[in-house]
Amino acid sequence: MKTNAGNLKKGEFVNHLGEVWQVQKADFYSPGKGSALMKARLKNLVSGKNVEYAYKSNEQVDVLDVQSVEMQYLYKDNENLYLMDERSYNQFSLPIAIVGDVCKFFKEGDKMYVYLHEDKPLTLRPPMSVKLKIIEAEDAAKGDTVSGAKKPVKLETGAMVMVPIFVKVGETISVNPETGEYTGRV
Amino acid sequence: MKIKASYNNIGNYKRYLKVAEAVTNYLNKSGYLRIELPVLSPSLIPESYLEVFKTEFKYLDKKENLYLTPSPELFLKRLLAYGVGDCYYLGKSFRNNDPSATLHSYEFTMLEFYKLGVDYMGIADEVLKMLQFINNQVKSEKSKVKSESQNLKVLYQNQLISLEKWEKISITEAFKKYAEISEKELFDHELFLKKAHKKGYRIEGFSYEDVWSQIYTMEIEPYLGNNGYPTLIYDYPKEFVALAKLNKDGKTAQRFEFYIAGVELGDCYTELTDWKEQEKRFKAEGRLRKISGKTTHRIDNGYIEALKYGLGQCSGIAIGMERLGMIFSNTKSISDLKLITIE
Numbered sequence: 001m002k003t004n005a006g007n008l009k010k011g012e013f014v015n016h017l018g019e020v021w022q023v024q025k026a027d028f029y030s031p032g033k034g035s036a037l038m039k040a041r042l043k044n045l046v047s048g049k050n051v052e053y054a055y056k057s058n059e060q061v062d063v064l065d066v067q068s069v070e071m072q073y074l075y076k077d078n079e080n081l082y083l084m085d086e087r088s089y090n091q092f093s094l095p096i097a098i099v100g101d102v103c104k105f106f107k108e109g110d111k112m113y114v115y116l117h118e119d120k121p122l123t124l125r126p127p128m129s130v131k132l133k134i135i136e137a138e139d140a141a142k143g144d145t146v147s148g149a150k151k152p153v154k155l156e157t158g159a160m161v162m163v164p165i166f167v168k169v170g171e172t173i174s175v176n177p178e179t180g181e182y183t184g185r186v
Numbered sequence: 187m188k189i190k191a192s193y194n195n196i197g198n199y200k201r202y203l204k205v206a207e208a209v210t211n212y213l214n215k216s217g218y219l220r221i222e223l224p225v226l227s228p229s230l231i232p233e234s235y236l237e238v239f240k241t242e243f244k245y246l247d248k249k250e251n252l253y254l255t256p257s258p259e260l261f262l263k264r265l266l267a268y269g270v271g272d273c274y275y276l277g278k279s280f281r282n283n284d285p286s287a288t289l290h291s292y293e294f295t296m297l298e299f300y301k302l303g304v305d306y307m308g309i310a311d312e313v314l315k316m317l318q319f320i321n322n323q324v325k326s327e328k329s330k331v332k333s334e335s336q337n338l339k340v341l342y343q344n345q346l347i348s349l350e351k352w353e354k355i356s357i358t359e360a361f362k363k364y365a366e367i368s369e370k371e372l373f374d375h376e377l378f379l380k381k382a383h384k385k386g387y388r389i390e391g392f393s394y395e396d397v398w399s400q401i402y403t404m405e406i407e408p409y410l411g412n413n414g415y416p417t418l419i420y421d422y423p424k425e426f427v428a429l430a431k432l433n434k435d436g437k438t439a440q441r442f443e444f445y446i447a448g449v450e451l452g453d454c455y456t457e458l459t460d461w462k463e464q465e466k467r468f469k470a471e472g473r474l475r476k477i478s479g480k481t482t483h484r485i486d487n488g489y490i491e492a493l494k495y496g497l498g499q500c501s502g503i504a505i506g507m508e509r510l511g512m513i514f515s516n517t518k519s520i521s522d523l524k525l526i527t528i529e
Contacts, residue, residue, distance in 0.1 A: 017386070028287035031407075032235060032453065033426045034399025035392070036283070054403045056396050059388055 001063050005038040005055030008063070013045075013115065013122060015062040016053065020045045022123060029054065045122050048097040066122065068113040073106045081106070083114055083124070092121045102126040104159040105177035126177045131186050132156055137169040190527050201324065202511035202523045208323035209297060209507070210276060212316045218299055219273045223261045225280070226252040229484035231260050233428055234474035237283035239292075240481050253483050254280035257504060258298050259429070260486050263457070266300055266500055267492035274299035276507065282481075286529055288519045289449065295507035302500045305431075305456045306440045309501045310352060310418055313444065313452065317349045317416065324514050342447045342513050345412070353415040357422050357438070365405040373423060373437050395425055411445030418444045428467050430455030440501075446513050454503035461493035 008014070008026040015021075021042035030036040036057040043050050055061060071083040071092065080093040081103055092114060096103055105126075106112075113125040136154035150162040153169070161175055163182045172186040210220065230238060230253050239254040255261075258275040265273065279296040286292075301309060321340050330337055338349045361367040371377045375394040382397045383389045389397055410417040420442035424432055427439035440456035458464050468485060476482065508520035521527050 028285045028290055029403065030235075030281075030284055030290060031399050031403050031450070033402065033422070034235070034395035034397075036235075037400060037403055039403070052404075054400055056388075056392060056400055059392075 001065060002060045003063050004057060005040070005059045005061045006036070006057030008038055008040055008055070008061060011125075013064040013066055013117065014042065015064065016042060020064065020117070020122065021051075024050065028057070043098075045098055048095070048100070064117050064122075066115045066117050068115050068125065070111055071114045071124075073108060073110040073112060075108060076103060076106075081124075083112075083121075085114075092116075094121050094124060098123050101180070102177040105130050105132065105155070105157060105175055105180070107132065107157050128176065129174045129183055130177050131172050131174050132159075133172045134163075134167065134169050137163075137167070139168075187528050190529050192521075192525060192527065195522060195525055198511075198515045198517050198523045199525055201515035202508070204324045205320055205511045205514045206276065206295075206507060208320040209316065209510070211323065212319045213274050213299060216312070217272055218301075219270060221258075221262065221265065221270070221273050221275050223255075223258050223275055223277065225255050225278055227255050227260065227486075228252055229260075229486040229488070230255065231257075231429070231489060232468055232472040232475055232483075232485055234471045234478065234480075236281055237480050238483060239280050239282045240483070251483070253481075256281050257296065259502070259504075260489050262298065262300060262502070263489060263497065264492040266302070267495050267497045272299070272301050286521065286527065289506075289509060291508070291520060291527075294520070297505040297507050297510070298502060300457075300500055300502035302498060304501050305499070306420070306442055306454050306501050309454045309503050310442060310444075313454075313503060313505075314349065314352060314416075320510075320514060321349055340446075340513065342516055343518065345447050346414070347411065347446055348415055351415060352418040352444070353411075353413050354418045354420065356420055360406050360409075360419055361401075364409050365401055367401070398423070398425075407445070407450070408448055411447050411449065416444055416446045416451075418442050427455060428471050429458050429464070431458050449509055449513065450506075451509050451513070452503050452505035454501060456499070456501045457497065459493060459497045459499065461490050464493055465490050 008023055010023055010026055012023045013020060021044055023040055024043050025041040027039045029039045037054045038057050039054045041050055041052055069085055071085050074082040074084055080095055081099055082091060082093050084091050110130060112127050115122045132155040134153045135156050138151055149165050151165050152160050153163050154160055161180060161182050174183045174186055176183050228250060236256045238256055241252050243250045243252050257279055262275060275298045278293060280293055282292055284290045284292045318338060335350060339346045340349060358369050358372060361372050367381055371381045378394060379389045379397060382401060387397055387400060410419060421433060421438040422441045424437060424439050427441050430439040430441045432439050443453050444451055472485060508523055511523050512520060517523060
């Protein structure tokens, strides 16, 4: 589907220089010296590399038609993540290089949406929050009562996050996988 | 659109107020008169790239179109011609078609000031002094140190910028240095578009100005104000200067913009005082507005009348107050300074 670059939004997929990219950021900019522009940060869905590109806002951009399909996360190896469409039982893989650090917070059985273009997976939309158990944590040092003080803990997936010092090993917490931030106890 | 209240920004907002106060203190003590102005006008200066907001005044069976002013220039130039002297406006301006973005908003606060008897480089000197004054006013006494040159530095997004002097670069030099576009290619529309095409930009259906602007944003701007000093980039091709005086080369006009850490903060030119030339450019800009389907508005002929009456040499600059506030409060977006935004 063709659209004016001025309409681009974060999260959309575009064809740019013959490759598929996901829009990470789209910011209107008018240098006041010609047409207005849409400054976009694009992530290449083959190499995972980011580039900045300033489209003329009335330049036609090819936005890909994508389907988002709920899938179950199965496992990962050194290079890929494996997911399954629960309706068709079809399995798909996505390179870790494309999905990024969010996958450190996924555990078997988590549900998330995968974007498909012509039945091929492009990338996934991480869940807003994941619930994970703390497997390693230091006890809060005695007398350390500064409000807002934090300590690192290890989660069941192996990922490390900072949590308030009162949170203990064995507790389940919720984390925003995109930012890697602790959002609360469950 | 929705109204959003962001009380968390109160600290940034207070910092912004300090910057605005420093600006008015500086200009008042330097002999500029603050001018309060209407924001609604029945006629405007035709500018081909600006879209305007239109509204209607109604009284009994009388109706008249009014427009929110995209700049206070039309009012201030009249006053300059009639003898007001050095002056400034600090208030709202409006640009339709500018959605809320990191550096834009359709409604924003503009600082515009004019000085008589100087060209654009005279304004450059004044702006530098003003930046130093603001930095000194907003810095807490505690953070000041004995070294004069340290006190002239501002920290913005992990970069220390010294306000001691300008880094000056002409448009021609910048295109050569950063985009490898020669002077010949820069000013010849056909050669320029050819070069742009070779670089991978789309040129079909786009004007020289459109593509120029894209290359400027992609390849030049990221370097401006990022070399330890604020950058002053000057002498723009005449295509980009509806109201500025031309240089003797006939290709460029006396306009500069200045940047800190890649953020464009102000746009200055030596004012065009020749009314015949101005009338010619008004017509051309008006035609371009029509072609591009912009809102038609009454052209401000009073502006031409003021030039006919006589305007001595003067120069003026427009500075985005929110952007200036961003620099001195070390924030990334103009919305970071606002308590209320419409998104």
